[in-house]
Amino acid sequence: MTPAIEQIVRRKLSDEVFDRLERMITSGELKPGDEMPSERVLMERFGVGRPAIREAMQSLANKGLVNISHGERAKVLQLTAQSIFRQVDLTAKIMLSQSADSLEYLKSARIFFERGMAREAAQRARQNDIDDLRAIIARQRRSLGHAEDFIAADMQFHTRIAQISGNPIFAAVSEAMLAWLKEYHTEMLIWTGKEKFTLVEHEEIVERLAANDADGAEAAVLKHLERSRALYTK
Known part of the structure; x- marks a missing residue:
């Protein structure tokens, strides 16, 4: 019997960055009200370029996990039933x-x-x-x-x-x-x-x-x- 094919899907770098940033929030490493690390710090930590960091941060914002304001560091949001x-x-x-x-x-x-x-x-x-x-x-x-x-x-x-x-x-x-x-x-x-x-x-x-x-x-x-x-x- 031929084994089923399990295809390995190559993920975008920004998706990997998103997962890691999300874990930083859900694990409590970053708490509501905390500023997210700077783009440069995250680039060095994850070994990726600026576009992957920015795309991942925007995904976090779209899901209501962080707030991005022009000229300021993104901040972790307090999740509530209303915000969800x-x-x-x-x-x-x-x-x-x-x-x-x-x-x-x-x-x-x-x-x-x-x-x-x-x-x-x-x-x-x-x-x-x-x-x-x-x-x-x-x-x-x-x-x-x-x-x-x-x-x-x-x-x-x-x-x-x-x-x-x-x-x-x-x-x-x-x-x-x-x-x-x-x-x-x-x-x-x-x-x-x-x-x-x-x-x-x-x-x-x-x-x-x-x-x-x-x-x-x-x-x-x-x-x-x-x-x-x-x-x-x-």
Whole structure:
């Protein structure tokens, strides 16, 4: 039996440099806030030319691992759930713009996610959380007639519910999904009068959260999102 061919792929020098720089960050040799070594130091350390170093550094920046500023040394970034999701923002928006199915999948995913967040929030909410949510509703009410401000408060309301969990990944997921949906969140509230429904439904959600009623909070969120999902149009 002839053995399978295992082809050796020659990698670009910049890919090898990227791997080594990435290991310097993930191993803790370089920590968030640290400056990256100079190009000359890296060239001597790895025995490569300046183009390979610069290409590898740009790849690190594209992945959100370092920040490159003109005239300054690149710095290692503190990775957060939010920064990770921001790396896929453009890709997600392009995907949504090209496929009606993808937009429907995102709507469904949001409903599934927010139902769970409502249950979690109902079990964990404290008075300061309820006060924050009511303050956001009050700000949203003052924004009637100003679409951008109203929508910003709407997004903040839902992200604040996710924050009650205490899990930063939940908050980042909420923020990311809402940002992607915002591309289609236009001409749907102010000009149709439906913003008043949104306010009433937000108030119902907060009442259920304040009562620590997980079933009621989930039902209120489901009612709210099922009505509003039709407003997101491609």
